Amino acid sequence: MATHKLLLLPGDGIGVEVMEEVKKIIAWLESKGVASFAIEEDLVGGAAFDDHGESISEGAMKKAHQADAIMFGAVGGPKWDKVPYDKRPEAGLLRLRKDLDLFANLRPALCYPALADSSSLKREIVEGLDILIVRELTGGVYFGEPKIIEELPDGQQRAIDTQVYTTNEIARIARVAFELARLRKNIVHSAEKNNVMKSGVLWKQVVTKVHAEEYSDVGLEHILADNCAMQLVRNPKQFDVLVTDNLFGDILSDAASMLTGSLGMLPSASLGAEKNGKRAAMYEPVHGSAPDIAGKGLANPIAEIASFGMALRYSLGLGDIADAVDRAISRVLDQGLRTRDIAALGEKTIGTSEMGNAVLAALQKEMG
Ligand SMILES: NC(=O)C1=CN([C@@H]2O[C@H](COP(=O)(O)OP(=O)(O)OC[C@H]3O[C@@H](n4cnc5c(N)ncnc54)[C@H](O)[C@@H]3O)[C@@H](O)[C@H]2O)C=CC1
């Protein structure tokens, strides 16, 4: 049996709490003898800064490059508000994404049947929802230079962030979206703002060209990102694969999470290009470190557990176990088990570890 090299980077706040629940699943899969893992764990984010003054160490970066897959928790929190910008917790995450060239961030927004009434929207709007947001992850305004605050002669300060995209960066994420669309409903929506942004003009041109030259069998619709946000709330089931840039993808996926019940439900896979038969990959929930609930055992671990499911499927060749993880999540939701974020008003709730235990117990049933 192949041994899979997994690097665990729990990070800060609820990142640590939800990762504990994945560790339980890993331990059980090993004890059952259905998978073998070589696990390493390291610090990232504020925890790394507190330990050694950087948001990720060179040693952790080396382990990240060597891993078959990385499981990421979350980083950040008010404790590090005054840390210098390049050392803030989020910089560790951005470095992992950039250095490993994890340009394709797949963020599925699925509304589990049992949660169709927990969404903030009506059942008929979200029931059966299955959208895949394909977010460009290593370009755009999060990385463009200059990124500065400068002093002006009149005593003001001026902040500059720069949105930069090249043809190749847009083309490669568009190809990911079209390839995935072929496996799904064969339709891609591409969201940008070509009406006010040059990067939006290029985005639309390149997506149109890649489509015409390589994927004319797939449907393509262009949509302005602001309208897209509105349409996601109004009629989300019109979307299947939605490709967009780094910033819009970040915002639209947090919005889409509420169609599924909670931000605590959305997993993601951040993938690089295949090189010599290997693809760098990091699996991360869409949510952050949730300082408002951190340390209270209230976090929903499903996004992290479902991210582990994506790792099993996309990086480790363990699709059958990934399917069982997905069915286990569905089963606990069908049983009516709810963390606070997905509970209806007045409904009984359970904590992070109870939810993790319930998913593990359901997985044990699923796998006999
Ligand atoms: N991937 C990452 O590590 C990310 C880190 N962040 C960082 O996290 C920190 C907090 O950011 P926020 O804006 O508060 O975003 P957040 O995603 O941490 O939390 C937003 C809201 O959703 C709730 N929430 C999030 N995940 C949940 C879960 N699993 N279960 C139940 N409720 C959940 C939180 O309690 C909060 O009310 C900041 O430092 C931010 O930069 C934010 C997003 C992603």
Ligand SMILES: CC(C)CC(=O)C(=O)O
């Ligand atoms: C660097 C992250 C904190 C940005 C973010 O919110 C995300 O990637 O979801």
Ligand SMILES: [Mg+2]
């Ligand atoms: Mg985000």
